[in-house]
Amino acid sequence: MPAADEPQPVLALSGARATLGSRPVLRGIDLAVARGEVVALLGANGSGKSTAVRAAVGQVPLTDGSVELFGTPLRRYRDWARVGYVPQRTTAASGVPATVREVVSAGRLSRTRLRLPGKADRRAVDRALELVGMADRAGDSVNALSGGQHQRVLIARALAGEPELLIMDEPMAGVDLASQEVLAGTLREQVAAGTSVLLVLHELGPLEPLIDRAVVLRDGCVTHDGPPPEAVGQHALPGHDHVHPHAPEGAEPIRTGLLT
Numbered sequence: 001m002p003a004a005d006e007p008q009p010v011l012a013l014s015g016a017r018a019t020l021g022s023r024p025v026l027r028g029i030d031l032a033v034a035r036g037e038v039v040a041l042l043g044a045n046g047s048g049k050s051t052a053v054r055a056a057v058g059q060v061p062l063t064d065g066s067v068e069l070f071g072t073p074l075r076r077y078r079d080w081a082r083v084g085y086v087p088q089r090t091t092a093a094s095g096v097p098a099t100v101r102e103v104v105s106a107g108r109l110s111r112t113r114l115r116l117p118g119k120a121d122r123r124a125v126d127r128a129l130e131l132v133g134m135a136d137r138a139g140d141s142v143n144a145l146s147g148g149q150h151q152r153v154l155i156a157r158a159l160a161g162e163p164e165l166l167i168m169d170e171p172m173a174g175v176d177l178a179s180q181e182v183l184a185g186t187l188r189e190q191v192a193a194g195t196s197v198l199l200v201l202h203e204l205g206p207l208e209p210l211i212d213r214a215v216v217l218r219d220g221c222v223t224h225d226g227p228p229p230e231a232v233g234q235h236a237l238p239g240h241d242h243v244h245p246h247a248p249e250g251a252e253p254i255r256t257g258l259l260t
């Protein structure tokens with residue numbers, strides 16, 4: 001439990017259980033993000049990472065346990081403008097030839113509600129486009145973008161709402177190296193501005209320096225919650241189990257599930 005003087009987490013899943021089809025996918029997980037913290041959710045394919053973040057934003061119902069956003073139980077939570085969510089790689093393109101600016105502006109609607117967009121809204125959209133390095137493509141159709149550029153646009157759409165909590169599901173998946181670096185820079189700026197972040201990642205990669213804490217899932221359970229496992233870079237050999245340098249002698253290796 002946090003100390004009484006600690007501000008409440010911006011996101012807290014407690015004892016969360018969820019079943020998809022007949023399969024128990026989350027089997028009682030605790031996952032919290034403190035204000036200003038960057039938490040990576042790691043684990044092998046199928047360990048339940050996406051389901052956990054989808055449960056956090058109310059897209060997957062829990063069979064037991066709870067979710068709180070900014071201290072409010074999910075069922076009573078309404079202030080969605082404070083939350084930016086980038087789902088697992090989808091495409092912003094459709095049959096409708098929307099421009100990059102239109103897609104990003106859609107992310108601002110949670111702030112504008114029923115009024116017409118004003119100067120501040122346009123500025124937020126411009127800033128989001130600049131942050132992801134797409135300002136010069138604002139008028140282009142999203143159908144003309146590469147996969148990495150699409151992902152940048154989807155992230156800009158989440159940033160346009162100026163969220164206090166940003167939840168991203170594998171933002172680097174299928175993204176070219178140049179876009180990965182742009183996205184890492186974008187995230188660094190957001191974090192410097194105080195945004196709290198929950199990231200589903202397959203590997204830490206270029207985001208590693210930003211990550212305060214890692215939560216590792218395996219078969220729907222949390223197997224590690226603490227310092228990020230050391231890079232999967234040079235230790236990235238199959239079967240490598242990392243022992244954190246601060247772990248007490250004889251400690252069990254942290255099975256990250258990143259390599260399995």
Ligand SMILES: Nc1ncnc2c1ncn2[C@@H]1O[C@H](COP(=O)(O)OP(=O)(O)OP(=O)(O)O)[C@@H](O)[C@H]1O
Pocket residue numbers: 020021022023025043044045046047048049050051052
């Ligand atoms: N709609 C569904 N119905 C039944 N089972 C599902 C459904 N969606 C996901 N699952 C199963 O739930 C498990 C967890 O899926 P989830 O997408 O949360 O894992 P993940 O850790 O995000 O994996 P990945 O890294 O591949 O995205 C998987 O075994 C998956 O096959």
